[in-house]
Structures are given as C-alpha cells and as structure tokens.
Amino acid sequence: METLVSAPAFDRRAFRSALGSFATGVTVITTRAADGSPIGLTANSFNSVSLDPPLVLWGLAKNARSMPVFAEAEHWAVHVLSAEQEALSNAFAKSGEDKFSGVELETGHADLPLLTGCAARFQCKTRFCYEGGDHIIFVGEVIEFDRRDATPLVFHAGRYALAASKDAGRAPGGSARLAGSFDDDHLGYLLGRAHFQFYAPIRAAVREQGLDDAEYFALLTLTIRGRAGAAELARLNALTDCLLSEARLDSLVLRGLLTVDEEDGERRYALTARGSDVALRLIAVAKAREADLLQSFGDTDALALKTLLHRLSGLAGPHPDLWQPDGSLTAC
Amino acid sequence: METLVSAPAFDRRAFRSALGSFATGVTVITTRAADGSPIGLTANSFNSVSLDPPLVLWGLAKNARSMPVFAEAEHWAVHVLSAEQEALSNAFAKSGEDKFSGVELETGHADLPLLTGCAARFQCKTRFCYEGGDHIIFVGEVIEFDRRDATPLVFHAGRYALAASKDAGRAPGGSARLAGSFDDDHLGYLLGRAHFQFYAPIRAAVREQGLDDAEYFALLTLTIRGRAGAAELARLNALTDCLLSEARLDSLVLRGLLTVDEEDGERRYALTARGSDVALRLIAVAKAREADLLQSFGDTDALALKTLLHRLSGLAGPHPDLWQPDGSLTAC
Structure with missing residues (x-):
C-alpha cells in the first residue's frame, strides 16, 4: 500500500540536495510596502507559466518576513540577475532592513523599485496566489519587461555557477580512444x-x-x-x-x-x-x-x-x- | 491609467527571449496513460515549491497532446537530466508515438515509467492543478526521490549549456590592469x-x-x-x-x-x-x-x-x- 512520506520521516537535507540538482537562474523580486519602503528578496523559484496571457510565477515561504507585504501587493518586479550581480543576490538573500542601501534604483509601474544592470526584468500584476505547502505560489501577469545581453548568474547544487556553451556538434571524447596513445580529449x-x-x-x-x-x-x-x-x-x-x-x-x-x-x-x-x-x-x-x-x-x-x-x-x-x-x- | 498588455500588442518573441535569460535545468516528466502506455515530455518549467510537505511544480500547455493524460494522472515522475542526456531531452521534446523506444525504463510507484541515468528523480502524486493562462500548473507531493552526482544539463537563451564553477574568491580581472603591459586575466x-x-x-x-x-x-x-x-x-x-x-x-x-x-x-x-x-x-x-x-x-x-x-x-x-x-x- 502506498503512503505519502510524512515530513519527519522525509530526509529534508537529501530532498534539498536532490532539488539542487536542477539548475536555475537567480532572481531578486521587489515590491513596495504600504508605507512606501522598497522590499526585496532573492528567489530561484521563478519560472515562466504562460505566453498568452503572459504569466510568470515564483514562490515565497509563508513565514517569510516579507509575506504580509507581498500578500497585499498588487504589483511586483522580477529581476533576472547577471553573473556580475552575485553580490546583489547575496545582499537580498539576507534578512535585514538596509538591503537597498547603495543600490541604484529606477521606478517602474505602480512605483515599483527596479534594480539596474539585470539580464531581464519583468514588472507584474498579481493574478493568482496559490496554496503551496509551506510556500505561497505567486502568479503574475507581465505588464512590462526588458532584457539585455548578459552573462547569466546560475545556481546549482547550492552554489553559484556560470553557463558555458554545450556544443552539440562536438561531444568531448569524440575522437576514437586509442589504446596505445592519447586522444584529442586529453x-x-x-x-x-x-x-x-x-x-x-x-x-x-x-x-x-x-x-x-x-x-x-x-x-x-x-x-x-x-x-x-x-x-x-x-x-x-x-x-x-x-x-x-x-x-x-x-x-x-x-x-x-x-x-x-x-x-x-x-x-x-x-x-x-x-x-x-x-x-x-x-x-x-x-x-x-x-x-x-x-x-x-x-x-x-x-x-x-x-x-x-x-x-x-x-x-x-x-x-x-x-x-x-x-x-x-x-x-x- | 495602467492597462494590461493584451496578447496581440505583446511582442511574444521578445517575451520568450526575456524569459530565456533565466537559466534552468531540463526535465522529462513521465506518467502512464489509462491504457498502460508510457507518456513523457520535456519541460524546463519545473521548480521546487515546498519542503514540508515536499512539493514541486511544473507547467503543461493546455493544448498539449498529453494534457488529457496528465489531467487524469494521479502520479507523475520528474527526471532532472544530466549533461549526457541531451539526446533524451531532444527525443522527449518532439511530439511522437515512439519516444520511449530504446529507452531503458524502471518501474516506480503506481507503475510509473522511470528513466535511468538522471541527475535526480522525483516521483509525485498530484496535489493541485492550478489555472495558469495557456498552461496548467501541476503541483505534486514528492513520494520518493533519488539523486546521483551528475553534471547537469542547463538550458539558457534557447540553447543547451553546461554549468561551470563561479569562483567567488577570484574575480577575473582581479590583478590590477597595467597600462603598459598585460595582466593575469589575459x-x-x-x-x-x-x-x-x-x-x-x-x-x-x-x-x-x-x-x-x-x-x-x-x-x-x-x-x-x-x-x-x-x-x-x-x-x-x-x-x-x-x-x-x-x-x-x-x-x-x-x-x-x-x-x-x-x-x-x-x-x-x-x-x-x-x-x-x-x-x-x-x-x-x-x-x-x-x-x-x-x-x-x-x-x-x-x-x-x-x-x-x-x-x-x-x-x-x-x-x-x-x-x-x-x-x-x-x-x-
């Protein structure tokens, strides 16, 4: 008989590690609180959902400090970070008051605080907030977006990484292995x-x-x-x-x-x-x-x-x- | 006054391109149809949702051929592909009958068809199916998972990529640029x-x-x-x-x-x-x-x-x- 694995029996560290084998980009999500202060956090749970209408999603822990703000927010912005923005990723991954200090901002729709120098930005209007266990899944309609050519910041196995071309035409080890010599994959x-x-x-x-x-x-x-x-x-x-x-x-x-x-x-x-x-x-x-x-x-x-x-x-x-x-x- | 961008006015190609700046891993999602035949497709819309309970999600186009099967399926499996599995990614990205021909399979929970040699596998039971524009967002509870050390297959800007270490300790260009010479980033x-x-x-x-x-x-x-x-x-x-x-x-x-x-x-x-x-x-x-x-x-x-x-x-x-x-x- 099949039983769902209950939380205590579930090896959370192993589960995290298995999830970490899926590479992602890194985003910073921002919004503005009712008192006008900018709010932001790092998330790699971003993904595209739909082209027509244009929808994207990301997840936020129910117990996150910024949850009350995002639960109320009508708009938020997703910033896809470039490889040069690792420091920004670290800054917005910490809990603290002054994440925005020294950070250059632009102003978007509905007064959204927008970071600069990103690989892409999506300004969104909340469409759905879905139940997702210990997280809420925010689905937003993209109102405006921009992108620029940039080297992406990648996250894999709990670490930052870079993307490198995978040349489909040339598999390493492509030349025949020679028993009595070396080959062109040495x-x-x-x-x-x-x-x-x-x-x-x-x-x-x-x-x-x-x-x-x-x-x-x-x-x-x-x-x-x-x-x-x-x-x-x-x-x-x-x-x-x-x-x-x-x-x-x-x-x-x-x-x-x-x-x-x-x-x-x-x-x-x-x-x-x-x-x-x-x-x-x-x-x-x-x-x-x-x-x-x-x-x-x-x-x-x-x-x-x-x-x-x-x-x-x-x-x-x-x-x-x-x-x-x-x-x-x-x-x- | 703010207006939502309607689909025709929205530059879909530019939107796709902006979404593509967010790097992802690549997964193949499988399930079994009512007639017992294995069904599978390539998706990069996978992401983690929750640790407790353990939930993951992915999105499927409403007009996908396999939608009726997944809409009925109680279980499905997510396979995070390794860099060696690019051919598998391509095979399952095409629409066709014989995606599984020649593919080594194992059998999981509820007779799920499982691929081998993946970076990670998550066997899931459907928990929620959410509205997501032209897609349905499937949220599943992870019943069982496994992983192995593997080089991940990465997808970025519409192409396969590899992940490479980003050494935070050593920023390229770290040695002082010398006007009259070269530096150790040449x-x-x-x-x-x-x-x-x-x-x-x-x-x-x-x-x-x-x-x-x-x-x-x-x-x-x-x-x-x-x-x-x-x-x-x-x-x-x-x-x-x-x-x-x-x-x-x-x-x-x-x-x-x-x-x-x-x-x-x-x-x-x-x-x-x-x-x-x-x-x-x-x-x-x-x-x-x-x-x-x-x-x-x-x-x-x-x-x-x-x-x-x-x-x-x-x-x-x-x-x-x-x-x-x-x-x-x-x-x-």
Missing part, C-alpha cells in the same frame, strides 16, 4: 593546442621583431617588473623552460632593447625606450588576438573559460606570480 | 600558464628519458601516425614550433628509439619497441597528470573546460589533426 593536449593556436600569430609578430620566445618572455616580464637580473627572470619564467643566460640578455643590450647596470655584483636588466616600444607592440598584438577571438567566442563563454583556467591554475601547483612585488610563488 | 596568459603548469611534471619525465620537447612531440605523433617523414612530422607539429630536422630524427634512430626506411626517396620514421615503450611511459605520465588534476577539479568543470577549449580551438584557426588519416587541417 586535457593536456587541449590546453597545449589552445595555447599554441592562440600564440601562433603572436609568435609570427615576435619573429618579425627578430626575437625568439625566450626573448619575448623576458621583455614581457620586464614590462611588469621594471628591472631584474638573469636569475629572477629565469625564476619567473621557469615554467616555460624558455630561459635566457646573461650572455643572451647581454645580446639584447647590444641590440638596443635592454640596458644593464650592476647592483651588489649582480647584472640587472631593464627595457630601453626601444625595448619598451617593441614590447608594447607585441602586447598590442596579443591583446588584439584576444579581442578578436573573444568577439566570436562571446562574453558568457569567455567568463566561464577564464574562471575555469584560473581555477585549474590554482590546482595545478604553484606558479611564479609576475605581479607580486617579490615574484613569490602563488598557489591561488 | 586569455593568452591564462592559456599559456595552464599549459605550462599542466606540462611541468610531464616535461620532467620527458627530460628523465633524455628527450627534449620536440623529440617528445615526435614520439607522440608517431604513436598515432605509425610512420612519418620529417616533413609530415614538422607539419603536424607546426604550431608548437618544436620541429626536428632529419639529422635530429636520425639521432633518435641511433639512440634506438626510431627505425627508418626509405620510400620514394623519402626517409620515413617509426617507433622501435623501445621507442614505443618510452612513448607509452610518457603518455601514462600525462594521463596520470590529467586524472590527478581532474579529481580535484571535478567532472562538471572538466566537461565545461574541455568543451570550451574545443570551441575556442575551432575559432582560433585551423590546426593539424593528428587523428585524420591525411593529417589535414581541421577547422572544427
């Missing part, structure tokens, strides 16, 4: 290939300046560090295995790209005006290469890729940090 | 750093075998191609700029790693048993490096990163395809 191969492809036109520009990779890396490092000896340059570029001896650095001095002085018996190098000019030209090529690729790649995937590469870098072992004053190893 | 820098970090322990193993990068790449290429001349090896590794002359390949012959024969006047190289053994050891190091990193990185981010790198690679210009019989350039 992460090392993919990273190397992407690096070398990205770098190819930059390398061509580097060669045009009569430089090899090691010399290019040394010039780059000096644009950040200002002045450094051969040992420090070698340490900062150790991962590339593209290292320059003092003799090779001295040849860059002879070519007018570097100056050298001695301090405490160590030869220290810096860019000449010409060296700086060459470095800036090559950096401009690298920046143009990035801009060019990211234009077709799109902001959403660019943010996801960069974030994942930062994360991988933090796991892949310490790396010299060019931007730290002492160039110390950073484990992220 | 994609080229991030790709290079990740590549070199990934490769560092592999390079150490390569050096232990007395090999340099170019020699390693040549051995790797020969594990895939079997036999190749210097020109073909150079073409396949052109992006790395790590190229071997015939003289250097001949030195690998002298070291017992390669054999050489001549065909049509061209010297063609292949791995000896020892060369093959060395290559396989190094490939094992590379595979262990990947396994080790991905264990902490996690399956969800691994899939997102690999997919993004494949996509970037397709945009970054043609690259030699080691796995194509003719090694032709691939533009993905």
Whole structure:
C-alpha cells in the first residue's frame, strides 16, 4: 500500500540536495510596502507559466518576513540577475532592513523599485496566489519587461555557477580512444593546442621583431617588473623552460632593447625606450588576438573559460606570480 | 491609467527571449496513460515549491497532446537530466508515438515509467492543478526521490549549456590592469600558464628519458601516425614550433628509439619497441597528470573546460589533426 512520506520521516537535507540538482537562474523580486519602503528578496523559484496571457510565477515561504507585504501587493518586479550581480543576490538573500542601501534604483509601474544592470526584468500584476505547502505560489501577469545581453548568474547544487556553451556538434571524447596513445580529449593536449593556436600569430609578430620566445618572455616580464637580473627572470619564467643566460640578455643590450647596470655584483636588466616600444607592440598584438577571438567566442563563454583556467591554475601547483612585488610563488 | 498588455500588442518573441535569460535545468516528466502506455515530455518549467510537505511544480500547455493524460494522472515522475542526456531531452521534446523506444525504463510507484541515468528523480502524486493562462500548473507531493552526482544539463537563451564553477574568491580581472603591459586575466596568459603548469611534471619525465620537447612531440605523433617523414612530422607539429630536422630524427634512430626506411626517396620514421615503450611511459605520465588534476577539479568543470577549449580551438584557426588519416587541417 502506498503512503505519502510524512515530513519527519522525509530526509529534508537529501530532498534539498536532490532539488539542487536542477539548475536555475537567480532572481531578486521587489515590491513596495504600504508605507512606501522598497522590499526585496532573492528567489530561484521563478519560472515562466504562460505566453498568452503572459504569466510568470515564483514562490515565497509563508513565514517569510516579507509575506504580509507581498500578500497585499498588487504589483511586483522580477529581476533576472547577471553573473556580475552575485553580490546583489547575496545582499537580498539576507534578512535585514538596509538591503537597498547603495543600490541604484529606477521606478517602474505602480512605483515599483527596479534594480539596474539585470539580464531581464519583468514588472507584474498579481493574478493568482496559490496554496503551496509551506510556500505561497505567486502568479503574475507581465505588464512590462526588458532584457539585455548578459552573462547569466546560475545556481546549482547550492552554489553559484556560470553557463558555458554545450556544443552539440562536438561531444568531448569524440575522437576514437586509442589504446596505445592519447586522444584529442586529453586535457593536456587541449590546453597545449589552445595555447599554441592562440600564440601562433603572436609568435609570427615576435619573429618579425627578430626575437625568439625566450626573448619575448623576458621583455614581457620586464614590462611588469621594471628591472631584474638573469636569475629572477629565469625564476619567473621557469615554467616555460624558455630561459635566457646573461650572455643572451647581454645580446639584447647590444641590440638596443635592454640596458644593464650592476647592483651588489649582480647584472640587472631593464627595457630601453626601444625595448619598451617593441614590447608594447607585441602586447598590442596579443591583446588584439584576444579581442578578436573573444568577439566570436562571446562574453558568457569567455567568463566561464577564464574562471575555469584560473581555477585549474590554482590546482595545478604553484606558479611564479609576475605581479607580486617579490615574484613569490602563488598557489591561488 | 495602467492597462494590461493584451496578447496581440505583446511582442511574444521578445517575451520568450526575456524569459530565456533565466537559466534552468531540463526535465522529462513521465506518467502512464489509462491504457498502460508510457507518456513523457520535456519541460524546463519545473521548480521546487515546498519542503514540508515536499512539493514541486511544473507547467503543461493546455493544448498539449498529453494534457488529457496528465489531467487524469494521479502520479507523475520528474527526471532532472544530466549533461549526457541531451539526446533524451531532444527525443522527449518532439511530439511522437515512439519516444520511449530504446529507452531503458524502471518501474516506480503506481507503475510509473522511470528513466535511468538522471541527475535526480522525483516521483509525485498530484496535489493541485492550478489555472495558469495557456498552461496548467501541476503541483505534486514528492513520494520518493533519488539523486546521483551528475553534471547537469542547463538550458539558457534557447540553447543547451553546461554549468561551470563561479569562483567567488577570484574575480577575473582581479590583478590590477597595467597600462603598459598585460595582466593575469589575459586569455593568452591564462592559456599559456595552464599549459605550462599542466606540462611541468610531464616535461620532467620527458627530460628523465633524455628527450627534449620536440623529440617528445615526435614520439607522440608517431604513436598515432605509425610512420612519418620529417616533413609530415614538422607539419603536424607546426604550431608548437618544436620541429626536428632529419639529422635530429636520425639521432633518435641511433639512440634506438626510431627505425627508418626509405620510400620514394623519402626517409620515413617509426617507433622501435623501445621507442614505443618510452612513448607509452610518457603518455601514462600525462594521463596520470590529467586524472590527478581532474579529481580535484571535478567532472562538471572538466566537461565545461574541455568543451570550451574545443570551441575556442575551432575559432582560433585551423590546426593539424593528428587523428585524420591525411593529417589535414581541421577547422572544427
């Protein structure tokens, strides 16, 4: 015989976790209280309901502090947050009086407080309030809406996430697995290939300046560090295995790209005006290469890729940090 | 005076597009018709409603073919799809008779047809059917559920997507922008750093075998191609700029790693048993490096990163395809 699972026997944590496997966007819902003060809260229970008439819904806990206000409110606004609005999501997820302090507001229908910079906004008029267990389901008719291209804020498994393209045409692992070799789904191969492809036109520009990779890396490092000896340059570029001896650095001095002085018996190098000019030209090529690729790649995937590469870098072992004053190893 | 926007004046396409900016997971909802046949459809209008009692909801168009069945059904099951189940999502999004053909099924409460391999499943008993414009909102009490760790299938802006970690601790662009240089949010820098970090322990193993990068790449290429001349090896590794002359390949012959024969006047190289053994050891190091990193990185981010790198690679210009019989350039 079938019995409904009663609340105490039901593992609530496991249920929450199972619900969390359904990814959602994140919204902030706002309205105005009878006393005129703006009210808002974070919700991921938003969803579309109907196209004709245009209806959307979201759920609010019956014991929520703002329930009396929303129960009375004729209008409310749903703000679909962008990836840059994580702080806003956190601020409106807390219970507190001053959620709106410092938040830029616009005014909508029926004096609705509207947040700015969102992926989409829906101004709604309450149509139905439905019983939903410990929640009330608010269904609203959309009176007005707007949207802009934005990278969405995603919520999954209790954490914020980013959306990344899922290329239906190319399933990872698509090339046949080779028993005696690797395949084109090996992460090392993919990273190397992407690096070398990205770098190819930059390398061509580097060669045009009569430089090899090691010399290019040394010039780059000096644009950040200002002045450094051969040992420090070698340490900062150790991962590339593209290292320059003092003799090779001295040849860059002879070519007018570097100056050298001695301090405490160590030869220290810096860019000449010409060296700086060459470095800036090559950096401009690298920046143009990035801009060019990211234009077709799109902001959403660019943010996801960069974030994942930062994360991988933090796991892949310490790396010299060019931007730290002492160039110390950073484990992220 | 405020007026509700009537359907004809309402730009439905723009409204859909605005709704699409809210990311969702993807579910397949199933039930059994009175005649015993399984019924199912894809929906992204699922959401949680209540913890106590445990309630979830989803919406179905009033004119949907399956509406009569769901209107009568006492039970239905919600399947939250994983990233590997895109084909299932597509199959159940079409109208047709044979959606279930070839689909592995389990049997749940009240003979519910349950799909396998999902991120989560909720078996529900209908509690409320609410009016929702051109849709009916079904609210069900969850009788039983299960979940497994799985990479979620995400739907955003009308397309499938993957979820990627959003590391709150490290906002891209975190290092100060340097006017006269690049910073650690430059994609080229991030790709290079990740590549070199990934490769560092592999390079150490390569050096232990007395090999340099170019020699390693040549051995790797020969594990895939079997036999190749210097020109073909150079073409396949052109992006790395790590190229071997015939003289250097001949030195690998002298070291017992390669054999050489001549065909049509061209010297063609292949791995000896020892060369093959060395290559396989190094490939094992590379595979262990990947396994080790991905264990902490996690399956969800691994899939997102690999997919993004494949996509970037397709945009970054043609690259030699080691796995194509003719090694032709691939533009993905």
